[in-house]
Amino acid sequence: MRNILVLIANRLATGMLTLWIVSLIIFLGVSALPGDIATEVLGQSASPETIVAFRTRLGLDLPLHERYFAWVSDILHGDFGISLANHRPIGELVFGRLSSTVDLAVLAAIMAVPLALGLGILAALYRNGAFDRAINLLTLTSVSFPEFFVAYVLILFLSVKAGLLPSLAGFSGGTVLGRIEGMVLPALTLTLVVVAHMMRMTRAALIGVLASPYIEMAKLKGVSPIGIVTRHALPNALGPIINVVVLNLAYLVVGVVVVEVVFVYPGLGQLMVDSVQKRDIPVVQACSLIFAATYIVLNLTADILATVTNPRLLHRR
Template identity: 60%
Template sequence: MNDVVKIIFKRLGLGLVTLLVISVIIFSAVEMLPGDIAQAVLGQGATKENVAAMREQLGLDRPAVVRYFEWLGNAVTGDFGHSLVSQKQVSSAISERFANTLFLALYAAVIAVPVAILLGVLTALWRNTPFDRVANVATLTSISSPEFFLGYILILFLSVKTGYFPSLAKINAEMGFFEKLERMFLPALTMVLVVVAHMMRMTRSAIINLLASPYIEMARLKGVPGWRIITHHALPNAWAPIINVIALNLAYLVTGVVLVEVVFVFPGIGQMLVDSVTKRDFPVVQACCLIFAATFILLNLAADVGAILTNPRLRHPK
């Protein structure tokens, strides 16, 4: 157990270092953008005095290094400053949007994970059959297609032509739970089609590799049915790579929703990021990018810890 705790703290430390480097990149990228932020906020008709006053208000008259450490220190406490457009607290504006994004990612994960594991088990059980070939072609097609393309295809066939689901995923706090699920089905299905292929193929590959093990051969010689060999012998020993790939895809579900949210006009943090870039609302852009990075690093850490806890060889590397 002490080895596991040490590994977790080591991974956590590396994650914090990575997040620190990413924060430097985010701040530097905004600093290197062409044009004057104060001039962009006030418009071309602003006087020099107004621009100078805005630069002082935004702290642009101070060195970039000083502003970076001040921004980082405030970000650690959850204070990302004020929006240049709405003048509202960035943290309060992001919180509701981020909650919507997490809800959408959870919705997609609840569908994708059991479907991917079931398809992985079935394709491993019926390897080299027509079902296996069709499943592999279908999943390869979905994972190779861009999210926005899949989104528009689903809108065309499930909304425009049939009217089964709304094409826009606009939700608000007054809506009921099931009404939200209905409005969010198409963006959730788009994300499911993107991630389920990777999880399914990893599950299939892990189980097929284990089917060549001696204890599997012994079970076959004893006359154990094929489905029982997979569910009771192969699948439990394949959880380490499966959990790892599931956690990585959950990270993608949270951080890779930008295009999906834009296509379906979903009020999440991805849509907010795109709107803020368009309006040059840089405090919001920096906050969204940092939150995406922190979420991705945290879920990658969860993937590493899950793989370690389910694999004794990783818990005791010696």
């Protein structure tokens, strides 16, 4: 138990350090953008006095390090600032959109994880056969295309030609079923993108375990192939499988920007793109930091789970 607590403490410390470095990169990157924020927001016709007053209100007249520490201090106190575009608190904008992005990621995970694990188990059982080659070909094909291409292909066949699903993820119906119906195409796009990684890792991990001597002994005892996989191979291959599943869940949350833009899905990625177009820099910084924090947390979770499920990593000599 003590080893697990020490491991978690070390990973959390590493995550906090990484998040601080990422926040510094985000702030410096946004500050280095060409053009003047005040001129972009107020327009070219604004008077010099108005521009100076606007820059003072935003704190742009302060040195760079003072602005950074003030920004970090406000975030630590739960204040993300005020949006320049609509003058609303950024916390309200961001966390409302974040819940929509998480809903989309959860639906995609419900579709992708069982499918990937099932296909990986079947591909390992019938490895080097026709089924294994067909599944590998299909998954590699799906992952080779960018998200926007997969999204437009799904829109063409499932929305335009078949008329089964709406092409835009609008929630005008207001019902739970209407909301889910609008999320199916974006979630299916994400599923096709991430299922290949999880399936191939499941297959590789199971094949490595199936070559072990105790698996041969189980076969000699007459255990069925499904029993060998579920009772003997799968529990010993959980480490890398859990790792790749959680990392792909992180991608489902932070990699949805393109998918949300294609389907006009009202999530955090769409908010970030809209804020970039409007030069709403405080919202862009907040969205970037939340994406980074989410990825770091899920990455640390994957690392901890992979270590806990593998005693050889937990008790190193």
